[in-house]
Amino acid sequence: MQKQRERGLPSAAPTVKERQKTLLRLKRMLIDHEEAFLNALVADMRRPAFEAFSFEIALLLNEIDHVCKSLRKWSRPRRSCQFKFGYMEAIRARRSPYGNVLVISPWNYPLQLALMPAISAIAAGNRCVIKPSEYAPATSELLRRMVGRTFPPEVMMVVTGDAQTAKLLTSLPFDLVFFTGGQETGKAVSQQAAEQLTPVILELGGKNxxxxxxxxxxxxxxxxxxxxxxxxxxxxxxxxxxxxxxxxxxxxxxxxxxxxxxxxxxxxxxxxxxxxxxxxxxxxxxxxxxxxxxxxxxxxxxxxxxxxxxxxxxxxxxxxxxxxxxxxxxxxxxxxxxxxxxxxxxxxxxxxxxxxxxxxxxxxxxxxxxxxxxxxxxxxxxxxxxxxxNPRVAFGGVGRSGQGSYHGQAGFLAFSYEQTDYRAYRYLHVSDKFPPYSRQNMQIVRRFRKWLL
Incomplete structure (x- = not known):
């Protein structure tokens, strides 16, 4: 994690092309080690190979394809320009990564629910630490080894361990925490993150x-x-x-x-x-x-x-x-x-x-x-x-089922924030906006408020 924080300066945020390359490396890892992941899922839950591939590996591959195809469009800055009385304002708003993201994933879909939020985190330009569930040990250990071989730790890493490991990780100064699991554990994660004012995305389930x-x-x-x-x-x-x-x-x-x-x-x-x-x-x-x-x-x-x-x-x-x-x-x-x-x-x-x-x-x-x-x-x-x-459908909860959504563009937005560059070009000095104010100042503001502010 220390290596990730050392790369946490805004200037170090990866470009769109670099993010796409990282995602494609993740895709290649899943394809090359498909059989090993399927065997691990069988070992953990006796998961049928058809279900394991369809709802773990195939979902991840489809998500990566969709994100890589759309990422440049999502990352494009939003620009606007407007004349005001005495100056012209230029606005350039872009999505910026939070920095270091912690993903705590559950046992029921131990591969998909570990990597799906990681895909969103990478797409938004973050570094990612994944804590998989100890109740799926074969998949968690294989994921740790494969991610360790595929990515440098300052880009993505997997930390295995029990609930105490997860508690220790949530006490560290991450910039965003993503948790999937039960409501009681979700509350504890949220409370611990709140002590450091760390934003949290929670996926908690419920009675559907x-x-x-x-x-x-x-x-x-x-x-x-x-x-x-x-x-x-x-x-x-x-x-x-x-x-x-x-x-x-x-x-x-x-x-x-x-x-x-x-x-x-x-x-x-x-x-x-x-x-x-x-x-x-x-x-x-x-x-x-x-x-x-x-x-x-x-x-x-x-x-x-x-x-x-x-x-x-x-x-x-x-x-x-x-x-x-x-x-x-x-x-x-x-x-x-x-x-x-x-x-x-x-x-x-x-x-x-x-x-x-x-x-x-x-x-x-x-x-x-x-x-x-x-x-x-x-x-x-x-x-x-x-x-x-469906990567085009935002996946998330409200109230007791969680807070925040991800998948596709929703994930890109959830793992980033909007940063605005605001610039003013003055062509006329307007002294009436400064004190002392007069009744005439108020009349001018009421009449020309759209151009003054």
């Missing part, structure tokens, strides 16, 4: 409601929902957390969920190579406790030695249960019937500021109602997950 109204039901819609929920064994921050289904299609929905689960994972999902595992024991135990807070309609099988929990559907959730309040983050899908959409939203059962809200509907008024109600940065209609893979 998925609403299926009477017009949105179809076998295809159910397969989308089931796929998005049980992808990576439910350990996805934008996975549908709870499914709210109109009572007129409730039983049909449960039947289609059962069919989709059998189609995707068979009668023995534990033996299915396309189904992942829970990342660590503590989270496994939490999920087992949540499974007791309703009737198990499908699934429910588990194996502590293998960290396996079968895709599970819960019904008859008692009011006030913690599963209705806490983010599940696992392969447990509560399915709750509702009678009227307005009543459902008025009951405040749906978290307004979750990372994303999902709605399956063809009813225009229902779509508008949900859009008006939600405070999430994204409302996704008739699709799940895919918005998070």
């Amino acid at each position: 409601a998925c609403i299926l109204d009477e017009t949105g039901f179809s076998p295809a819609a159910i397969r989308e929902i089931v796929w998005g929920k049980f992808l990576n064994a439910g350990q996805t921050c934008i996975a549908p957390d709870t499914l709210f289904v109109h009572e007129s299609v409730y039983e049909r929905t449960l039947s289609e969920i059962s069919s989709a689960l059998t189609e995707f994972y068979g009668d023995a999902p534990k033996e299915n190579e396309d189904y992942a595992r829970i990342c660590h024991v503590r989270h496994f135990q939490k999920l087992l406790q949540l499974m007791t807070q309703g009737n198990i309609r499908f699934g429910g099988a588990c194996d502590a030695d293998d960290l396996f929990i079968a895709p599970t559907v819960l019904t008859d959730i008692p009011p006030g249960s913690s599963i209705g309040q806490e983010e599940i983050f696992g392969p447990i899908l509560p399915v709750i019937p509702y009678r009227d959409l307005e009543e459902l939203l008025d009951s405040k059962t749906v978290q307004r500021d979750a990372l994303v809200a999902y709605l399956f509907s063809t009813h225009k008024q229902h779509i508008q109602l949900v859009r008006h109600y939600m405070r999430s940065t994204t409302v996704s209609v008739n699709q799940v997950i895919h918005h998070g893979a």
Whole structure:
């Protein structure tokens, strides 16, 4: 980090071409070591290779391609010129990097969520230190070695360790901290950064409601929902957390969920190579406790030695249960019937500021109602997950789901600030703006305020 700070002077900020070269080196690292990263993800979470490539490596490669293509345009200074009374003003505003950025990443997508914010940080001209999760040790160690071989430490480096390492890093004088993880840890990171007035970007997750109204039901819609929920064994921050289904299609929905689960994972999902595992024991135990807070309609099988929990559907959730309040983050899908959409939203059962809200509907008024109600940065209609893979869609939280957005141009803006060069060219001395003031001065200001100020 000291080497990064030594290069932290504004004059040392890399050019657009240098940033593009750095990003292309990162791309080459991912391509050259694709097999090693896939094997590490299997070791950490038994992640199917298809899911690991699609939602870790491919997303990063697409992001780098998009950023490299657009970076010169995003970096172009904004200029304006205007005549005032007695002088002409010239304004040149440009994006400037914060300097040294700390990225603290989680375990559920240990490669993608470590490097995606790093891509934004590099694109904006920063130096980057990454602290990956200790709960994904194989991926974290491989990332440390590969980044160390590919980049000098003053450009990018990876520091491995436990929660105490992360706490130590957040106490250091970084210029910006980016954190992805749970709400309680996010609060602690934010409070520690606040002691040094360090700006923080937080991606915290939340209970992403998925609403299926009477017009949105179809076998295809159910397969989308089931796929998005049980992808990576439910350990996805934008996975549908709870499914709210109109009572007129409730039983049909449960039947289609059962069919989709059998189609995707068979009668023995534990033996299915396309189904992942829970990342660590503590989270496994939490999920087992949540499974007791309703009737198990499908699934429910588990194996502590293998960290396996079968895709599970819960019904008859008692009011006030913690599963209705806490983010599940696992392969447990509560399915709750509702009678009227307005009543459902008025009951405040749906978290307004979750990372994303999902709605399956063809009813225009229902779509508008949900859009008006939600405070999430994204409302996704008739699709799940895919918005998070689009570099043109800002990804971030509001309120309990976080603060700040990234991906694509949103990331470039989040990891930089606007710096303005202001210059005045005088052609006439105006003495009336100086004290002592007179009534005539006030009349002039009122009449010519647009040209005077």
